[in-house]
Amino acid sequence: MKRLLLVVLALVPLAGTTTAAPKKYLIAFSQAVMTHPWRVTMNNDMEFYAKKYGVDFIWLDGNDDPATQLNGVKNLLTKKPDLLFASPCKAEPMAPIVQWAKDAKVPLITIDRGLPMEPDGENYLSFVIADLAWQQYDMANILIDKISKKNGKASGGILELMGSIGSSAANDQHRGLQESLKKYPDIKVVASQAGDYDRNTSLRVVENWLKMYPKGSIDGILCANDESALGAIQAVKEAGRTELLGFITGVNGQREGLKAMLDGEMLATNMNGPYWGEASFKAAMDYLQKGIKPAKYIMVLMPSYRADNPNELKRVKEAYDYCVLKNVQYPPINVWVESGKRLGLPITNDIPAVFKQHYGLM
């Protein structure tokens, strides 16, 4: 007993050193804008992972205005964070933050949207991205695949409902579609108009389209996001063009979109974010805690939800039920992954070389 007591007493000083408080990291985040549930979910996810890694997390909203966001970055840098995340609202005006972060000796990682320069791997460590081109490529493939099955061969006409003209997102999505079309020379894009990522505008555009393109002249509609797809679906239903239901794709993986898939109206959707937390924090913490520099471009997993086979539809149902249960707009990625494991469905992205090369990732 006495010996045990002596051993314990001897170990006490050691205990003192091992239980010294581990360094609590401070991570700052400059958000582009908060006026969309996608962004709200993005923030919540970042906070979730900050808590998970036990770091202090501060963030500021850029209000979709470069001047505001630049001020926010200045503000955040004065708090001497260990790392700065940024999702710049616009690339060119936000370029100064690279130098500011370097001067402040704060490593920088951009998320979702980038800057005019590439990450240099020195202070501007990495750009965590979702490739919107690949996203629309996948959606186009799924749509054309279904059209091929219906027509007996890979030929037909599709309508392209684009996003906000001139935005890099819309350009990337268009590029993805073009890439897919290379494989299917008999599929024609009959018309290409801007839906502005907005349900009302899309409703109007599709309503006008359906008058010019009667039954039999088009086989499907490729939409730039779920809101556009929902507008398109409403126009299709009002015009009585039920042959198009189930041949409409969206993007974003929004709850309402998932519901439309369960109702047989929408065919597929793909999630680009907003769950950036996992990849971003892993890169950040690996660097801060272990000194491992992240890759210059980190492509995140972008789950596709599709309704063209019963198992995939089950995956959609699980995701939708999760959203309703937890009252969220977007299902987390792990829901997709876990459903996939259980249902024997793919759980990784198969991103072709042409898209990776765009980011110098090959």
Add this chain to the structure above:
Amino acid sequence: MSKQAGMTIAARIKRNYGEMLRQYVIWIILLVLILVSTALSRGVFFTPENLLHLLRQISMVAIVTTGQMFVMLTGGLDLSVGSVVALNSCIAVMAVNANQSGFVVFIIPVLVGTVIGILNGFMVNVLGLVPFVATLAMLIIARGFAFVLTGGSPQYMLPDAIERYGIYGRESIGIVPIPVLIMGVIFCIGYFILHRTMLGQHIYAIGNNEETSALAGIRIARTKYIVYGLCGMFAGLTGLIYSSRLSYGSPAVAGSFNFDSIIPIIMGGASLSGGSGSLSNAIVCVVIMGILTSVMNMLNVSPFIQDGVKGIILLFAIYFVAGKKK
């Protein structure tokens, strides 16, 4: 003809028929557009179904434009209309989902819109802010409030509610869509007030010369409260129609309604400083812009040049309608 008379044919026409032409330029543009659209679309444009759809497509902007007209005739401007539409689209859906009665669902967005309008009037009358600044502030405040109210999320109508509340946006009486009927009623009310009531006289007078109107005994502040209140009311009503049409409301939508309501008024020949302008011209211009959008969609005109085309038509109209008055 005779150059010796010192006038070219063009100048002669302008002198003799200038004023009359100016009044009808808008209608001429409308007619030409309808003819060209019908031809280019191989007749698809000029079917009853399409024309009614077109009217339905522009009905929401037309209602907001009517309200905006009241404000602009007094020399003011209301930049907050888009935010009011968005806010009320959310409020309407929230009321529907909370199982409120049809009356409540109708009256709350209208009341909220009116209150916001009156607040705009307050900023202009009492705080003495220039309408541009006052309503710009309200644009931010109203939209911000919409985001706080909804937590940033769009508000989706519950499935069973969608059926019950399609009435304002998705249903028709006979072949005429209800939003078109509402637009017709609002236009009649607007026209009646402006041309058949003392209030209308006062509005034009204030726009023409506020000081003289005040000296003549017109109650400036009260009239301004009324015009801003009406503008807000119509915007609130539009929010209700929007949510019914799309079965959802969102704090992030309707941003384009601000300029979409101001441009037709200017295009229709109204003066920016108030006092002159025709509501019918403004609504015709809303239709013209609507036709342009529709037809360019139908003909698959490149999205990159669509805004340019609209801009050119707008310039054309302003030059010929507004002339060199100011």
